[in-house]
Amino acid sequence: MCLAVPGQIEDLRQNDQATVRMQGNTVEVCTTLVAPVEPGEWVLVHAGYAITKIDAQQAAETWALLDEMTGRASDVAGNP
Amino acid sequence: MTKVVSRGESGALGTTSEQVNVGGRIVLAHGGGGELTDELLRGQILPRLGNPALNRLADAATLEVAGARLALTTDAYVVQPLVFPGGDIGRLAVCGTVNDLAMVGAEPVALALSMVLEEGLDEAVLQRVLDSIASTSREAGVNVVTGDTKVVEHGRAEGMYITTTGLGRVLDGVSLDVDHVQAGDAVLISGTIAEHGLAVLSRRKGLSFASDLVSDAAPLAGLANALVRELKGVRLLRDPTRGGVAGVLADLAAAGHSVEIEESAVPITPTARAAADLLGLDPLTVANEGKFVAVVACEQAHRALGLCREHRLGANAAVIGRVTDRQPAIAELMTAIGGRRVIQKPYGEQLPRIC
Amino acid sequence: MNEQIEQLRQRLRSAGQAVNGTVRIMEVCGTHTVEIFRQGIRSLLPANVKLISGPGCPVCVTSQRFIEMAVRLARQHGVLAATYGDMIRVPAAAGSLEQVRAEGARVQVVFSARDALVLAKENPKLEVVFVAVGFETTAPATADALLLAEREKIRNFSVLAEHKLVVPAMLALLEGGRARIDGFMCPGHVSVIIGSEAYRPVVQQAGRACVVAGFEPLPIVKALTRLVEMAAEGVANLENVYTVAVSAEGNRRAQQLIDQVFERGPATWRGLGQIEGSGLRLRQAYRQFDAFERFGLTPGPDQEPPGCRCGEVITGSIEPPQCPLFDGVCRPTQPVGPCMVSSEGTCQAWWKYHRVRV
Numbered sequence: 001m002c003l004a005v006p007g008q009i010e011d012l013r014q015n016d017q018a019t020v021r022m023q024g025n026t027v028e029v030c031t032t033l034v035a036p037v038e039p040g041e042w043v044l045v046h047a048g049y050a051i052t053k054i055d056a057q058q059a060a061e062t063w064a065l066l067d068e069m070t071g072r073a074s075d076v077a078g079n080p
Numbered sequence: 081m082t083k084v085v086s087r088g089e090s091g092a093l094g095t096t097s098e099q100v101n102v103g104g105r106i107v108l109a110h111g112g113g114g115e116l117t118d119e120l121l122r123g124q125i126l127p128r129l130g131n132p133a134l135n136r137l138a139d140a141a142t143l144e145v146a147g148a149r150l151a152l153t154t155d156a157y158v159v160q161p162l163v164f165p166g167g168d169i170g171r172l173a174v175c176g177t178v179n180d181l182a183m184v185g186a187e188p189v190a191l192a193l194s195m196v197l198e199e200g201l202d203e204a205v206l207q208r209v210l211d212s213i214a215s216t217s218r219e220a221g222v223n224v225v226t227g228d229t230k231v232v233e234h235g236r237a238e239g240m241y242i243t244t245t246g247l248g249r250v251l252d253g254v255s256l257d258v259d260h261v262q263a264g265d266a267v268l269i270s271g272t273i274a275e276h277g278l279a280v281l282s283r284r285k286g287l288s289f290a291s292d293l294v295s296d297a298a299p300l301a302g303l304a305n306a307l308v309r310e311l312k313g314v315r316l317l318r319d320p321t322r323g324g325v326a327g328v329l330a331d332l333a334a335a336g337h338s339v340e341i342e343e344s345a346v347p348i349t350p351t352a353r354a355a356a357d358l359l360g361l362d363p364l365t366v367a368n369e370g371k372f373v374a375v376v377a378c379e380q381a382h383r384a385l386g387l388c389r390e391h392r393l394g395a396n397a398a399v400i401g402r403v404t405d406r407q408p409a410i411a412e413l414m415t416a417i418g419g420r421r422v423i424q425k426p427y428g429e430q431l432p433r434i435c
Numbered sequence: 436m437n438e439q440i441e442q443l444r445q446r447l448r449s450a451g452q453a454v455n456g457t458v459r460i461m462e463v464c465g466t467h468t469v470e471i472f473r474q475g476i477r478s479l480l481p482a483n484v485k486l487i488s489g490p491g492c493p494v495c496v497t498s499q500r501f502i503e504m505a506v507r508l509a510r511q512h513g514v515l516a517a518t519y520g521d522m523i524r525v526p527a528a529a530g531s532l533e534q535v536r537a538e539g540a541r542v543q544v545v546f547s548a549r550d551a552l553v554l555a556k557e558n559p560k561l562e563v564v565f566v567a568v569g570f571e572t573t574a575p576a577t578a579d580a581l582l583l584a585e586r587e588k589i590r591n592f593s594v595l596a597e598h599k600l601v602v603p604a605m606l607a608l609l610e611g612g613r614a615r616i617d618g619f620m621c622p623g624h625v626s627v628i629i630g631s632e633a634y635r636p637v638v639q640q641a642g643r644a645c646v647v648a649g650f651e652p653l654p655i656v657k658a659l660t661r662l663v664e665m666a667a668e669g670v671a672n673l674e675n676v677y678t679v680a681v682s683a684e685g686n687r688r689a690q691q692l693i694d695q696v697f698e699r700g701p702a703t704w705r706g707l708g709q710i711e712g713s714g715l716r717l718r719q720a721y722r723q724f725d726a727f728e729r730f731g732l733t734p735g736p737d738q739e740p741p742g743c744r745c746g747e748v749i750t751g752s753i754e755p756p757q758c759p760l761f762d763g764v765c766r767p768t769q770p771v772g773p774c775m776v777s778s779e780g781t782c783q784a785w786w787k788y789h790r791v792r793v
Contacts, residue, residue, distance in 0.1 A: 023353070024293070025290065025291040025351060026291070027358060033575055045416070046627075047548075047572070047573055049579070051627050051686060052680050059679070107533055116768045196768075362473070414475070416476045417440060419474055419479050421474075422787075422788055424790075
């Protein structure tokens with residue numbers, strides 16, 4: 001099963017859907033379980049659903065920790 | 081390499097089927113590049129077609145012909161969708177085949193191109209793909225010298241399938257072979273991993289996931305040839321396509337050479353890492369189409385790294401581990417938390433095909 | 436950062452030394468099993484700390500009977516079976532969903548319950564059945580999809596669901612005395628939904644320590660360390676190292692959704708048999724969406740494939756290599772039972788990461 005990944009709400013869509021941005025990726029998720037949400041809030045995403053809101057500071061710390069532990073290339077989302 | 085396509089939405093069967101021992105039918109995982117593909121090769125194909133050249137199962141066959149050392153390779157491209165961030169099936173068809181030649185130390189000489197087009201394919205798509213083939217061939221310094229085009233009824237070929245065959249000339253004095261690998265050798269990767277597979281998945285229908293990632297598909301002959309011309313200590317080159325870096329490392333172990341890899345040394349962008357997490361994929365198992373793994377004599381590793389980094393396609397090259405003398409041979413990952421675990425060949429395609 | 440890791444490893448080592456005898460910790464969740472292997476955490480454990488894999492792999496604990504029904508349904512003309520990835524590879528008598536797909540049945544992998552609903556909208560001439568397994572993490576999604584189907588009057592959608600509840604299974608494991616367990620590492624995302632307090636009965640009634648953890652390597656090691664330390668001190672407390680996502684009460688809205696659509700009932704767990712109050716079934720008001728009723732399915736016998744010992748692996752009674760089929764007849768390329776099929780299954784994780792010891 002997929003690990004749940006923290007991301008930031010970007011746009012709200014109809015039917016309780018929203019796009020969530022996570023480190024250069026965008027997923028469409030259902031926000032029924034965490035509604036109401038505002039763009040900018042952080043959520044944890046699992047199997048297409050946001051399952052909880054999370055604190056922005058703590059999310060940032062998670063990313064920072066991961067970056068330290070894994071092979072960090074220069075911030076290139078595209079390629080030369 | 082063997083590819084398998086699904087029955088398709090309309091129920092038409094895409095390829096011929098051989099009877100294989102999974103309930104007697106081919107399943108998608110047979111084309112995944114992992115254990116099931118190996119079983120197909122060793123259980124069905126080699127027993128019937130085997131010969132010394134084929135049995136080596138190298139990226140390209142090297143043949144002595146009238147005193148010249150030639151390389152020959154072929155691949156089918158059945159990627160879905162046809163167009164994806166950073167490329168399309170045409171670019172892939174050139175890169176994949178040129179890179180297989182580069183992996184055996186050959187410079188590309190010529191390409192043959194075969195296309196199977198589905199009735200109803202938008203001509204604009206065909207033109208885009210042909211333009212990609214043209215521009216990528218130019219980039220790779222090779223021409224398409226012969227080819228064939230067929231059209232099949234609507235419902236077969238999912239748009240188009242392409243097969244390219246590449247002819248190359250092995251560079252003088254260059255002999256890349258897994259048998260040259262020795263304990264103490266360094267293992268390098270030419271850049272960041274997992275981008276191609278993830279970029280293609282981001283355009284897969286049914287996955288509501290988009291990404292800034294673009295396919296890294298690129299012709300590597302220029303960089304690879306320069307490396308092997310310059311450094312006699314390059315033992316082996318392998319491109320981590322289907323099966324990813326894990327597949328290449330597992331193959332090394334299967335050939336009798338243990339490797340130890342540092343997880344934190346493997347270059348990966350934050351975007352790729354997050355995308356892999358989202359999809360539940362291990363980045364080490366995801367396909368790359370513009371990278372190679374190099375095994376280099378340790379005293380030349382630093383120079384190899386420098387050479388790669390000077391080149392546009394090797395900017396993020398890194399030493400990720402080394403070959404050890406441990407037996408029985410095993411590929412090990414030293415994890416970021418300081419643990420250790422085995423790296424094995426991924427056994428099949430978890431998600432629809434990507435090259 | 437490396438200091439932090441090193442300190443934690445020291446603590447784990449000391450904790451192991453402070454314990455008399457062996458500590459047996461169950462990691463309930465399949466994803467924990469996999470991450471522990473994948474991150475090489477087993478190699479960090481003191482020799483007297485044993486990890487037991489628990490029944491936290493949804494595909495693995497799904498009864499064989501359910502799989503058979505799903506496959507039969509998929510082979511019916513006019514049906515499109517939509518399900519989560521691993522489900523399509525579990526072998527049934529007529530073959531797995533993947534195999535019947537190769538024969539022409541309509542089977543589609545979806546990543547979300549809503550995706551199954553989209554399939555129903557896009558294929559009005561087909562009956563789309565969402566084959567749903569999973570614990571409290573995915574049950575709310577199934578509930579949500581059903582409610583949306585009701586609101587939008589999507590008639591060609593139904594659900595074949597066998598959602599299960601984690602805490603009743605944990606308690607049942609302890610009752611049987613089937614496996615000696617000193618403490619539990621509790622699932623991360625189930626806990627997001629049910630809240631850390633849901634494990635209070637395990638701590639109070641059964642006297643076992645519970646620590647809720649997420650899936651990053653550091654918190655996992657921290658959770659394991661705390662469990663070993665508590666064992667050394669002879670205490671059983673409830674702790675939470677996943678506070679960024681898990682609160683004491685959990686996600687109330689998700690709990691309400693589950694409660695609106697489902698009611699608790701008995702459920703059959705592979706390896707554990709029937710456990711009262713451990714499953715979710717659709718309430719009367721939503722039975723119209725129950726594929727079991729809509730298609731008049733009859734449950735067949737519940738028989739494990741011959742020789743398969745998944746049931747014992749799931750309950751932590753044996754380790755995969757003790758199953759005679761492991762790594763011979765039963766491998767990821769040709770699985771016999773769901774523990775080898777599922778990406779969260781103990782047998783598969785063992786095969787991928789632990790079959791060859793480093």
